[in-house]
Amino acid sequence: MAHTNCEHLLADLSDYIDGEAADAVCAEIERHLADCADCRAVVDTLRKTIYLYRNLPQPALPEATRTRLLAAFTFDTAPDT
Amino acid sequence: MFTAARIAHYASLAAIIWRMTIELHAPDVALTAMSGDEGDLIQRLRAGDKSACAECIDRHSAGVYRLALRMVNDPHEAEDIVQETFLNAFKAIDSFEGRAGLGTWLYRIAYNTALMRLRKKQPLYVSIDATSTGNEEEGLTTPLQLFDWCCLPEEDFQTSEARTELERAIAELPETLRAVFVLRELEGLSTDETAQVLNVSVANVKVRLHRARLWLRERLAGYFTELASQATEQTAHT
Incomplete structure (x- = not known):
């Protein structure tokens, strides 16, 4: 983050990556990235971070928990375990 | 139970x-x-x-x-x-x-x-007003880790160790950022829906999500930079 306007652009990076930034903002960021290796690294690794967590397997509801829930709320006998 | x-x-x-x-x-x-x-x-x-x-x-x-x-x-x-x-x-x-x-x-x-x-x-560590809408721009995570670890082989991102590191990073996200992150990015709620769940403004959701992403990037950079460094050393020795 060596350039003076790196911090200024930082606030718009998520919108830029999500494709939600205005055209003028995108153009400004891309001009800056062409000249700033540090910010290119931040953008690359931010994209990679997003990719990684979006592909992370999500925890499943344990079957025993689901069974206890259904038993409790349909007033059947809940298992003790 | x-x-x-x-x-x-x-x-x-x-x-x-x-x-x-x-x-x-x-x-x-x-x-x-x-x-x-x-x-x-x-x-x-x-x-x-x-x-x-x-x-x-x-x-x-x-x-x-x-x-x-x-x-x-x-x-x-x-x-x-x-x-x-x-x-x-x-x-x-x-x-x-x-x-x-x-x-x-x-x-x-x-x-x-x-x-x-x-x-x-944790009464001393969790805000009484969890829906605080203070200036979330303040303290925006400034990137300190500037090594581009995207050059690592794809298999290095798919190991159980890497997944554990990512899970740990998510678990360590500050609570107000974590709630937005989970709802928006993992549960797939829209920005509006997330704002309704947390009773904060849409702008606040966007800022918190951005901060969460930067926080996670910074947190993961430590692990992946070290991995890249080890790979470079191994290459130099062979």
Whole structure:
């Protein structure tokens, strides 16, 4: 983050990556990235971070928990375990 | 695990949590178009139809559980939160106005329930006003790790160690950032829905999500930079 306007652009990076930034903002960021290796690294690794967590397997509801829930709320006998 | 005594305990908490949910419910949020299917389910819940309870649990318990687990990082406590959430929801279903979808409403109850438990555990560290809308721009995470670790081979990102590191990073996200991150990025809620669940502005959701992403990037950079450094050393020795 060596350039003076790196911090200024930082606030718009998520919108830029999500494709939600205005055209003028995108153009400004891309001009800056062409000249700033540090910010290119931040953008690359931010994209990679997003990719990684979006592909992370999500925890499943344990079957025993689901069974206890259904038993409790349909007033059947809940298992003790 | 789920006994009659526990149900009684949850019932005593239900009024508190429900009151908190109602109080935090923004009166001016846009009405969400309720699908006929969901409207029918709500009518059956209001009529005390047990099969509707089961259907509601089947539809929404997995998401509620994931949110609870990400908030408290404990499977047993997450299960308790799920139980409390559905108990409170079924008790209060007559008051559900359909301003948000049923799923969004359940996330909201679950979030408030989890927050109350976190407050009990760490009263000094969890904000009393968890919906604080202070200047979230302040303290925006300035990137310090500037090595581009994207050059690592793809298999290095798919190891169980890398996944564990990512899970740990998510678990360590500051609580206000974590709630937005989980709802928006992992549960796939829209920015508007996330704002409704957390009772914050849309702008606040965007800022918090951006901060969460930068925080995670910084946190992961330490691990992957070290991995890249080790790979470089190994190459130099061969």
